[in-house]
Amino acid sequence: MSIEHTLGSPTSTVLVVAPMPAAPASAGNRKRLSLICSALQRAGFAVDFAYFAHEDQVYRRFGQHPPTDLAKMSTTFQRTFLIETQDIIPLKTRSPAFGIDEWGSTALDRFVSWYAEEYSDTVAILVNYVFLSRCLDHAPNMLKIIDTHDRFADRQLQYRPFRAEPNFYYTDSASEAAALDRADVVLAIQSEEAAHFAALTDRQVLLLPPMFPVRSQFSAPYGIRKIGFVGHGNDPNLFSIGKFAHEWAAGWTPDRPELRIAGEICNALGSLNLPGVSLLGYVDDLAAFYADTDLIVAPMLMGSGLKMKVAEALSYGVPVVGTEIGFEGFDAEAPAHKCAGVAAVKATILKLQSNPVALKALTEACAELLERFNAMSQQAEAELASVIKASIRGRSASVVPAAAFALSAASVESVGQSWPICVRSANSLLSDDPAHGQLLATERFGEDAALATQYSPERRRWFAGSTPPLEKQSSIGPVSVALSPEWVRGKRLTREIRESAAYAFRDILADWTTQCRCVGVSSKGFVLAVPMPSHLLTGTPAIAAFLIAADGAHAHELAIDGIAPLSLSPGYAFKASRLDLTPVPAIVKISCMGPASVVANGTVLFLTDDLIGRITIVPPPIRENIRP
Known part of the structure; x- marks a missing residue:
């Protein structure tokens, strides 16, 4: 059921843009987002929600995979959009602070421009976080609102007592002020920050702490266990x-x-x-x-x-x-x-x-504290609603347009292979599907797709089923996908199923490609001289690797025993879709998890948390010793 049905017939729509999903509300920023959307709905507005998949990219790079429930979002909001980006979010800066738009995205700007033209009756746009404020410039004729969540000016100073470097956005006061000036209304989550923002901008600053509905009554424990x-x-x-x-x-x-x-x-x-x-x-x-x-x-x-x-x-x-x-x-x-x-x-x-x-x-x-807090929040909600309604007085009553796309029931597709199971749906949770088993990968749309298709939360998703296939698998083709944690972190499936899946995914689009030489072979494995992304030589990154045999008949899972720098370049070209992937020559020591008779030729799928690499081994093997 859509919110359009649950609210009756709302006449005004607010677009909410966020770099994190609204469901599940498993983190503080998600809870804030979900509660603000609920407040808008309680005030009688229909909410269109645009999830800019910023958080997914950032957390994948740290080996974390917070859950995202697009299916629930699609039933919670009038319309739900998914915006993916090829822009790489920088986690570090050599400047004293990030520029205000360094975490922005041209993909998000394009979406807001498209949305503003497609749904011109939308009365307001609410953007979460100052670092996405640039997209407000692409939303004419809407009341522009920023929900700040946090103060980001000089945020890096909090890290000094811990002798640590920040891994999230921070900026300076001038940049934060420039972001706030793009809005008509600025929302602050607490009073100290409201005063800070009011000193930076002449825009209207509203205090809007979230209202938490009482889910259980307080009952004092007799002791603490x-x-x-x-x-x-x-x-x-x-x-x-x-x-x-x-x-x-x-x-x-x-x-x-x-x-x-x-x-x-x-x-x-x-x-x-x-x-x-x-x-x-x-x-x-x-x-x-x-x-x-x-x-x-x-x-x-x-x-x-x-x-x-x-x-x-x-x-x-x-x-x-x-x-x-x-x-x-x-x-x-x-x-x-x-x-x-x-x-x-x-x-x-x-x-x-x-x-x-x-x-x-x-x-x-604690009970008195929550009561005071919610009373303040309720008053703040009413003030925000009155500001939005005041901005649309004099406009002719709008009618909520038809949905940009209709979500269909989950459907099993045949795309040239009988396995893995391909399902088209908005169900994006990384949990097992009762009917189809473990999630393996999710389709990503490129910028060449039609815009309405690009922004639909529906995707093809591939599942492992419950048993490995008996027959040889066809390739799913050169598809852009986001792999599930099963490949690198989870590894719950059997080796036979993982190898069958790797064989079916052998032609997926890679983030980086190169060639290499085999410089050593033994009964247990082999050694490759290969240019690799530099960050893979630091620390101990989680890796999964599969050898697709040169005869194209099977795949073998490999164990990476070590990666070390190589003083001489192996002399092969390195191609990458991301500018932050700098190649360096390396020695990679590999063991075969399967039969010891595996021959070191073919193609290696080299998988990390957020990257897919493809390494072609140039035959014949060169039997020489190169030491790091």
Whole structure:
């Protein structure tokens, strides 16, 4: 059911543009986005939602894959659009700060221009984050709104106490001011940031903290057995809960509460193994998690904006203890909400652990805090709605146009091969499909596709089924795809299924291609001299590799034993679709996971979290020793 049906017949549409998906709301910025969209819908506006797949690119480069549910978004909003980009988002800058448009995208600009012409009756555009503000210039005749989420001027200074480099956007005050000036209305999530933005721009600045509906009533625990933290895999969460986890584990005994950490942050924490600390990963049922948690911790040591994890826990009726930074924007008064650091958070929890009177007082303070916060949020929502409605007075009543594209029911397609199973749908979750098994890859549309097709959330998706095929597989062809984590990180499927899938995907479009020489062969594997993207020689990147035999009859999974720099160039051309892929000569040592009789010739599919490489081995093998 579309929102158009659930709201009756809305007469005005707001386009919401965001670099993160609105579902599932598994991170603070997603929760903020989802709640703002709900506020607009409650005010009587229809919402068109445009997901610019910025977050997907960034997190893939860190080996993380936060879930995206395009199917749910397609049933939540009047229309849902998916904008993919070939622009590479720079994660570092040599300048003191990023320029205001360095994280912008020509693909997003083109979409907004197309949308403005296609749906000229849309009354307002709301863009999330200042670094996407440039697209507002392509939306004539709409009220232009920026939801800032955070203050980004001088954000990098927060990292200095941690001796770390920021991995997210930051800029200077002049650039942030230039972004705000592109809007008619600026939204701030908390009062301190509202004052900051008001000092930078003469545009109207509205305070709009999100309103969290009460999901469960508060009930004071008699004691504390389990404490919890839910968070995304960003730096503020990583630094804060990482330090708190070590503090909590110090001196831990079984009679103390267990710290349970949930969400994408678990992937960022990696192999953290501490007494009294459990990593749960993603939790499908947040209500059950909170119901089984006595106290939530917000031991934040850095960050701006509003800590959505605090408001969410309060909405589920769970008391919270945290630092002053963790409660910024809430006007908190209780001492348990003003802890000076992680040691103070731990000490407060241990004092509360077996003190039902103090726990009751904290719970009552939390209930009052949420009530005050939601009352302020409700008033702010009404003010935003009145501003949007005032901007359209005098315009003739608009009629919501027909949908740009109609989403069809998921359909199984035959595209020249009987396996893997190809399904066309908007279902983008990385979980197993009950009917089709494990997701292998998702189609990406190039810029040559028709615009309405480009922006549809429907894609072909390929699944592994439950058993490996018996017959030889046809190629799915030169298709642009995004591979699922199964290839590099998950590896839950059997080697036989993975090899069959690699064979079917042997002609997919690669991000980089080159040739190489085989400079050593043994009964267990071989050694290649090859130009490779430079970043693959640093650290220990997760890699999957498959040899497509020269006779084109089969694929073998390979194990990468090591990559080392090579002083002499092997002399082969390196072609890449991305300007940030700089080739360097390397030696790659490879073992065969299959039969030892595999001959080192053919083509190697070289897969990392966000890149597909294709290496052609030039025959015949040259038996010489090249040492790094």
